[in-house]
Amino acid sequence: MVKAADRAKDPARSSVWLENRAPRRGSGPAGLDRDRIVAAAIRMLDAEGLNGLSMRKLATELGVTAMSLYWYVDTKDDIIEYAVDSVYAEIDPAAIGTTGDWRDRLRTLALEYRRMLVRHPWMSPCAGKYLNIGPNSVAVGARIHEAIRDTGLPVHRRPSAMSAVFQFVYGYGTIESQFQRRAAEAGMSQDTFYGESLRAFRDDAQFMEALEPMTELLDERASHGSVDEIWDRDFAYALDVLVAGIEVMVARGE
Amino acid sequence: MVKAADRAKDPARSSVWLENRAPRRGSGPAGLDRDRIVAAAIRMLDAEGLNGLSMRKLATELGVTAMSLYWYVDTKDDIIEYAVDSVYAEIDPAAIGTTGDWRDRLRTLALEYRRMLVRHPWMSPCAGKYLNIGPNSVAVGARIHEAIRDTGLPVHRRPSAMSAVFQFVYGYGTIESQFQRRAAEAGMSQDTFYGESLRAFRDDAQFMEALEPMTELLDERASHGSVDEIWDRDFAYALDVLVAGIEVMVARGE
DNA sequence: ATCCATCCCGTACACTGTACAAGGAGTGCT
DNA sequence: AGCACTCCTTGTACAGTGTACGGGATGGAT
Incomplete structure (x- = not known):
């Protein structure tokens, strides 16, 4: 029998789904649950981005310590993989x-x-x-x-x-x-940000030559x-x- | 005048290229150079992947300490951005x-x-x-x-x-x-890895139903x-x- | 000789993922 | 009742990360 930790480190394991077929379910004393973990992870990812997700912060949000998560999950990457599949469910x-x-x-x-x-x-x-x-x-x-x-x-x-x-x-x-x-x-609306990017582009003499044919196109589009x-x-x-x-x-x- | 460190942290800065127009060039006593740094970074990225790149390892490879790199670069992300643009040069x-x-x-x-x-x-x-x-x-x-x-x-x-x-x-x-x-x-050839993935897929009863129409397609393709x-x-x-x-x-x- | 820009380094801090071992809570058996 | 056992949670610790800060070293200009 292969231990979970070894499985997680096996480079041949291409997806949590292919090897880890029996997901650990059922909530324990802390009310924890893999679904709850993944849901919280998605919220955190939406709010703080990929780099904003850390095991400790995620655990805190769930009222638990970081290491508790590892009972339901082998690796941080696994959480992300579960999260990825989970948002696919938004396409009904x-x-x-x-x-x-x-x-x-x-x-x-x-x-x-x-x-x-x-x-x-x-x-x-x-x-x-x-x-x-x-x-x-x-x-x-x-x-x-x-x-x-x-x-x-x-x-x-x-x-x-x-x-x-x-x-x-x-x-x-x-x-x-x-x-x-x-x-x-940048704290801008998409439109002002687009305008700013364009202006920065056009002002930059370093790229003028290559950019020239594209500015026409971008201006046209902006209008x-x-x-x-x-x-x-x-x-x-x-x-x-x-x-x-x-x-x-x-x-x-x- | 905006300091480099502040510039690097400005969320509105969308690219090193737009703000940092005068790249720091010219090699110092250690023979360092932004081009050399970026080239080494690309080698390391190719060899060890995105997570394999660290400032300390990169510096060691260049015979220098991590903090030395920060003279030529504001941030690790900047190095990656330079590396990204650099490989575009492979398309002539x-x-x-x-x-x-x-x-x-x-x-x-x-x-x-x-x-x-x-x-x-x-x-x-x-x-x-x-x-x-x-x-x-x-x-x-x-x-x-x-x-x-x-x-x-x-x-x-x-x-x-x-x-x-x-x-x-x-x-x-x-x-x-x-x-x-x-x-x-996984240490496999592409072909065996493809076969393995297919087998794992097909064997997994959990997805049988949704996968069934696709296995035909994949088999056809494999042949x-x-x-x-x-x-x-x-x-x-x-x-x-x-x-x-x-x-x-x-x-x-x- | 002094000053100054340029370049490099040592130290330190906050933070990361996670290995390991120990603990507690609940259940079933004797 | 006591014991064993599984399931879940935690504290501690380690190696590693990016990088802020201050201090040297070097070399050229005045």
Whole structure:
């Protein structure tokens, strides 16, 4: 029998979910519980960011000492992994359905996914660090797969198509959420922060040459509404591009 | 005059590059130098990952104490930000050119970008944490912009199109590099690691239901060559989807 | 000789994740 | 009743982190 501590340190362990199938449940004297721990961790991550989460602070918030947490969890990283899967539950698979136009389903999924990333800015770096395999994320993945299946693309092309759509959503949501985080940290609205960034950019003679062609583009964009509207419109348009691309491939039978 | 330490802690400072325009250069008695520091940091990041980089270890490698580094740099995060921009230089903007079919240029850029992310697995989490504004990254951005400009898309759609392509590349490169990192940490080849992951997945009754439709897909994919080939083919195909989508939008005048 | 900028280092502080061993609370068995 | 046993919680301790602060060392200019 492998001890929990050894399991946690095994580099081959790719996800808590694959090895630790029987989660420790049931609350003890302190009313502790893995779900409660993860929920508190998410609150703290939302409020203070990835670096703001520490075992001691988390434990204090739960009225307990740091080491108590280790009864329910092998590692701090495990908490984060549980938290990552937990927020995937905000994308309700049931609300998407398994029938209807695949375009609509894909768009809804993409939108929900993006919103989730923006709501939890700490998610983006995590998605690049952990495997994101858990009951909730897998459920979402299944919906995505179903939507792609119904496009009519050949089987061996589906993973690529899934990538094309959802890696894009991930990347887009990342940029957006990081931008919002920066603006919030600077104590500015998104719009003034955007303006400030632009001005800083333009003023910097060091980059003038390379930046010149881009300022035109950014100015144009800035005159088309608030930053929020820009995000939404850009995202919708990019999704249209992807859907159009998929339709072309389907028509080509490729 | 704002002191360096205050500047570093100013939450409004979005990038070292925007505020710290006159980099401290020139080597002192110990032969130290910001370029040397950043180069050593990249080596260490490549070898030991994001968590493996510490000021003390980095200093030791340079034959110096930790605090010496702070003469050339305000913060550890700054080193990472310099490192991030530095690896963008691996995508040679000159090699891409500004003429020729935009499709070819886009594909080359995407491929180089992806390779860069895979070469430096620590880059992906960073891209989600920092702004990636620096001379090298801006130069790459300019090439991307030029390629998109030549598609014939209307000006106000270009940012969206850039997002669609490069957020996808970023997301894709992230998944790929993380997968490779996991495999390496587990001491397996990519192929056996892929097989192991599949088996673990399938064996796990807890997720059977949601996973069932996906195993077919994964099996199909596994039978189509090595993991490396799968990455390449998936990526190329997804790029085709995007290019096709852009062409449709151009044709629609949208 | 003095001053000053530049560069480097030793020490110290608050904080991190977590290993380890000891304790308490509850339950069931004898 | 006493004992054993499992489940949960805690105190202490360690090695490591980023970096603030003050003090040297060096070399060139005056």
